[in-house]
Amino acid sequence: MNPGNRRAIVAALFANSGIAVLKFIGWSFTGAASLLAEAVHSVADTTNQALLLWGNVAAKKAPTADHAFGHGRERYFWAFVVSMVIFSLGGLFALYEGTLKLFSPHGLREPAWAIGILLTGIVFEGLSLRTAVQVARQSKGSESWWAYIRRTKNPELPVVLLEDLGALAGLVLALMGIGLSIWTGNPRFDALGSVAIGVLLVGIASLLAIEMKSLLIGESAGxxxxxxxxxxxxxxxxxxxxxxxxxxxxxxxxxxxxxxxxxxxxxxxxxxxxxxxxxxxxxxxxxxxxxxxxxxxxxxxxxxxxxx
Known part of the structure; x- marks a missing residue:
């Protein structure tokens, strides 16, 4: 892993860990379903960055008799595990929490806390995404972002890019859900925000799983x-x-x-x-x-x- 990739992962790790704490604090004050979904989402992302860093360490192990070509695919494996974490801890939990609150809605407490924390989260996630984009541009060349994510053999940057993009989109969805709940007085909009976050994360996890599966099976040099x-x-x-x-x-x-x-x-x-x-x-x-x-x-x- 080159220093730029590590910088993008570490930036995302610190951003997500700090935002997770803020979101849990906000949820404890407001009881907002979408804020809880986003808090668990940030915990999942923090875990994922740690897994990517561990994959880099594991990939450096010397070749053995059982693994004569080395352990380079460890980085693909742990990136695949990341997709499973996003799917389960992030996506399924958000869907569960949102569905639960749809059938058992309750009003928001202290909504100003939720709005302030979500806006702060957007700033930090935006900075993290900017770092990932700057690093990725060094290897992306002239191809589109979609082509880069589909064709790159580097597992970490697509993961960080999609995680940060998903985190920003999730924060906007949570903000919309809470905002509509305040405006209409209907707490089900908050629950719908959580469901939308879950759908978003399941989609991102599925895309990452497909790409990492292809790399694990073995792709040509291009x-x-x-x-x-x-x-x-x-x-x-x-x-x-x-x-x-x-x-x-x-x-x-x-x-x-x-x-x-x-x-x-x-x-x-x-x-x-x-x-x-x-x-x-x-x-x-x-x-x-x-x-x-x-x-x-x-x-x-x-x-x-x-x-x-």
Whole structure:
């Protein structure tokens, strides 16, 4: 994990932990269902940032006989756990609390507390989101935010971005619910705010779970990286053709590369070994990841006519 990612996570951790305390205090004074849902949401987010930091520590463990390619996927696993925490502790609790208050509504006490705390929360969550956006822009390039979240191999930044965005949206929904309850005198609007927060969090959790599942199963290095690998392989004068190329991320910063390559037939074993080492060094220099490379000399089973 690079320092920028860690900065975004730590900023979100401090923001969410402080906001959680304020929301619980506000709920104790007001009894607002949406404020309680938001307090539990902030506890879930604080837990999630701690899990992301732990995943980074676990991913640094040295390779073992059972995990010969290292533990880089720990970061994907703990990001997947985060999606489950958002779904259960955040989304389902908000849905439960909102539904309960819909059927057993009660009036708000001291609504000014709720409004003040929610507005304070919007400020802190906005600052946290700004930090995450600044860090993500360094690797996003020109692609859209949606494309970045779908395609990045870095699990932490999409989690923090979606959590912070969801937290801001949740605060606005809670503010709307409480505001409508005050304006109309109907406390069910507060309960509806809690339900809306629950739906929002379940949606975010589902999106994160889908993305992390794909990374856990194993995604390729992507077309740009594979294009670099092909060009570095084919530009060596001893290479006749690249027969097959397979890549897979074994962590956010590590890729596994397997290739079948046809070489000049007059190479000696020693020369062939030297050529393979040169190609591997060239690939490692070109790609933006740590690469574990296996190149297999091979002959094309279906050569063009006249080449057999």
């Amino acid at each position: 077309p740009e990286t594979e294009s670099l690998i092909r060009s570095e392989t084919l530009r060596h004068p001893a290479v006749r053709q690249l027969i097959q190329l397979r890549t897979q991320h074994i962590g956010p910063d590590d890729i596994l590369v397997g290739a079948k390559v046809e070489f000049d037939s007059d190479l000696s074993f020693r020369d062939l070994s030297a050529v393979i080492n040169e190609i591997e060094a060239s690939i490692r220099k070109a790609v933006p990841f740590s690469a574990l490379i296996y190149i297999e000399p091979a002959v094309d089973p279906d050569p063009p006519d006249g080449d057999s």
